[in-house]
Amino acid sequence: MAYDPSAFPPFAVTVDLVVLTVRRHSLCALAVRRGEQPFQGRWALPGGFVRAGEDLAQAAARELAEETGLCVHDPAAPAQDHGAHLEQLATYGDPDRDPRMRVVSVAHLALAPDLPAPRAGGDASNARWAPVEELLEQSGYGHDGEAVAPLAFDHARILADGVERARSKIEYSSLATAFCPPEFTVGELRRVYEAVWSVVLDPRNFHRKVTGTPGFLVPTGGTTTRQGGRPAQLFRAGGATLLNPPMLRPEV
Amino acid sequence: MAYDPSAFPPFAVTVDLVVLTVRRHSLCALAVRRGEQPFQGRWALPGGFVRAGEDLAQAAARELAEETGLCVHDPAAPAQDHGAHLEQLATYGDPDRDPRMRVVSVAHLALAPDLPAPRAGGDASNARWAPVEELLEQSGYGHDGEAVAPLAFDHARILADGVERARSKIEYSSLATAFCPPEFTVGELRRVYEAVWSVVLDPRNFHRKVTGTPGFLVPTGGTTTRQGGRPAQLFRAGGATLLNPPMLRPEV
DNA sequence: GTGTTTATCGTCAGGGAGACGACTATGATC
DNA sequence: GATCATAGTCGTCTCCCTGACGATAAACAC
Numbered sequence: 001m002a003y004d005p006s007a008f009p010p011f012a013v014t015v016d017l018v019v020l021t022v023r024r025h026s027l028c029a030l031a032v033r034r035g036e037q038p039f040q041g042r043w044a045l046p047g048g049f050v051r052a053g054e055d056l057a058q059a060a061a062r063e064l065a066e067e068t069g070l071c072v073h074d075p076a077a078p079a080q081d082h083g084a085h086l087e088q089l090a091t092y093g094d095p096d097r098d099p100r101m102r103v104v105s106v107a108h109l110a111l112a113p114d115l116p117a118p119r120a121g122g123d124a125s126n127a128r129w130a131p132v133e134e135l136l137e138q139s140g141y142g143h144d145g146e147a148v149a150p151l152a153f154d155h156a157r158i159l160a161d162g163v164e165r166a167r168s169k170i171e172y173s174s175l176a177t178a179f180c181p182p183e184f185t186v187g188e189l190r191r192v193y194e195a196v197w198s199v200v201l202d203p204r205n206f207h208r209k210v211t212g213t214p215g216f217l218v219p220t221g222g223t224t225t226r227q228g229g230r231p232a233q234l235f236r237a238g239g240a241t242l243l244n245p246p247m248l249r250p251e252v
Numbered sequence: 253m254a255y256d257p258s259a260f261p262p263f264a265v266t267v268d269l270v271v272l273t274v275r276r277h278s279l280c281a282l283a284v285r286r287g288e289q290p291f292q293g294r295w296a297l298p299g300g301f302v303r304a305g306e307d308l309a310q311a312a313a314r315e316l317a318e319e320t321g322l323c324v325h326d327p328a329a330p331a332q333d334h335g336a337h338l339e340q341l342a343t344y345g346d347p348d349r350d351p352r353m354r355v356v357s358v359a360h361l362a363l364a365p366d367l368p369a370p371r372a373g374g375d376a377s378n379a380r381w382a383p384v385e386e387l388l389e390q391s392g393y394g395h396d397g398e399a400v401a402p403l404a405f406d407h408a409r410i411l412a413d414g415v416e417r418a419r420s421k422i423e424y425s426s427l428a429t430a431f432c433p434p435e436f437t438v439g440e441l442r443r444v445y446e447a448v449w450s451v452v453l454d455p456r457n458f459h460r461k462v463t464g465t466p467g468f469l470v471p472t473g474g475t476t477t478r479q480g481g482r483p484a485q486l487f488r489a490g491g492a493t494l495l496n497p498p499m500l501r502p503e504v
Numbered sequence: 505g506t507g508t509t510t511a512t513c514g515t516c517a518g519g520g521a522g523a524c525g526a527c528t529a530t531g532a533t534c
Numbered sequence: 535g536a537t538c539a540t541a542g543t544c545g546t547c548t549c550c551c552t553g554a555c556g557a558t559a560a561a562c563a564c
Binding site: 008010011012013027049050051052053054055056088090091092093094095102104106246251 | 260262263264301302303304305306307309340342343344345346347354356358401406496503
Binding site for chain 4: 012185186187203204208211226227228229230231232233
């Protein structure tokens with residue numbers, strides 16, 4: 001218990017990011033290709049060291065901006081910016097998780113609307129959005145037939161934890177709107193739930209539920225013209241953060 | 253992004269513990285008195301440095317055993333041991349949270365049944381169970397009239413986060429049984445909910461709800477003889493961890 | 505026995521959710 | 535332009551869960 005600077009081992013502290021978005025009706029995560037040992041050439045979650053004067057949340061926001069150009073949604077500001085949601089996920093500190101040294105990684109979860117294309121220091125070939133099932137398979141092939149190795153380090157575990165957090169959190173919070181652009185339709189929001197949960201939802205019951213939950217959605221007055229189908233009303237995210245009663249995830 | 257051992261600052265990593273229990277109908281947390289600077293003499297959460305070969309969960313379990321003598325409940329083992337529940341809570345890494353150096357603390361949440369008395373290295377005067385409202389008041393007086401200063405470091409924030417986690421988690425999980433001895437009555441479980449949520453619950457509806465949720469409680473066959481009142485059936489915690497539908501916390 | 509306390513069972517009304525029919529408003533096709 | 539396909543929106547019906555609360559059961563205190 002006594003304080004002795006020589007009594008504790010030195011640690012490196014990093015932040016790793018689980019950045020999720022919904023593209024083409026499936027839940028995708030941002031992966032970057034490692035350019036160095038260990039796990040050189042393998043896909044990994046974006047991340048980096050926490051700097052000296054930096055808070056953990058600041059470090060995560062900085063990494064997110066470096067990798068995606070996204071600004072973090074300020075919780076104090078209203079939901080009119082195009083920022084992403086960022087929250088701490090969990091911390092991973094297994095002694096053997098990094099062969100180089102003792103690294104403790106504070107993983108963060110970011111939810112973002114569909115983005116044009118990832119950029120990793122200007123090199124697009126080193127970053128991509130990949131469906132989470134594809135990244136979580138122990139081995140397999142990507143949509144383009146490329147062989148895919150498991151994620152580096154313990155990042156598969158971190159990604160799985162982040163996905164599970166997102167899946168459960170959209171049940172009882174309005175976080176699903178973080179996957180949507182500033183203005184969206186009820187159908188777009190439903191497709192977010194369907195992609196994240198991998199289910200199909202009844203459009204009529206979903207519409208009744210989300211429009212009937214006070215503070216979840218506020219109509220902007222506009223409508224969308226889409227290819228085929230009746231134009232839909234446009235909504236913005238309302239001020240409510242907690243949904244009560246929650247959205248019910250269909251079982252099995 | 254390049255790996256350079258001199259490019260990152262050294263951190264100390266600690267685990268801090270929010271140990272909660274229910275005593276005399278109120279939610280209490282374990283606090284230890286600091287014996288050294290900074291915050292000498294102030295109350296704080298128990299905790300300590302993570303050792304070299306140690307996992308974060310191992311470090312938390314070790315600290316918990318040192319402070320309380322509790323063994324951690326093995327998730328793989330059935331719920332028949334007297335162990336406590338332990339889970340990671342969140343990580344706190346503000347650069348200024350410890351004036352001595354850069355310390356990142358991985359806070360853990362432990363839930364335990366009512367224990368005889370705390371022990372801190374054999375010195376009982378340096379550890380106590382205190383109602384969480386008392387510890388979270390910025391200043392005030394304990395139940396014995398002693399003046400109480402705010403918790404050291406950012407431990408009030410950590411404690412508040414742990415309490416909120418416990419309050420929300422007993423809604424949708426069977427974790428409330430972690431506050432109970434191996435065998436307990438429905439009334440004892442109800443008093444746990446009442447203490448953690450600071451509400452009063454209808455005994456009849458509560459009984460219907462918990463006995464009707466499959467896997468939550470399994471009757472042991474025995475009954476209790478208590479001072480006054482009809483003897484109650486004894487139960488053990490069932491195998492279910494997630495309650496669906498959840499317990500509903502009364503609003504306001 | 506009477507009163508008190510705690511446990512347990514029943515009843516009833518209201519609300520939310522699933523299942524699903526019906527209608528509306530657009531684009532696509534012939 | 536009529537028809538079809540597509541997507542959005544409104545309504546209805548039933549079931550189940552919950553809250554409110556009455557009633558009964560089984561112990562103890564006097």
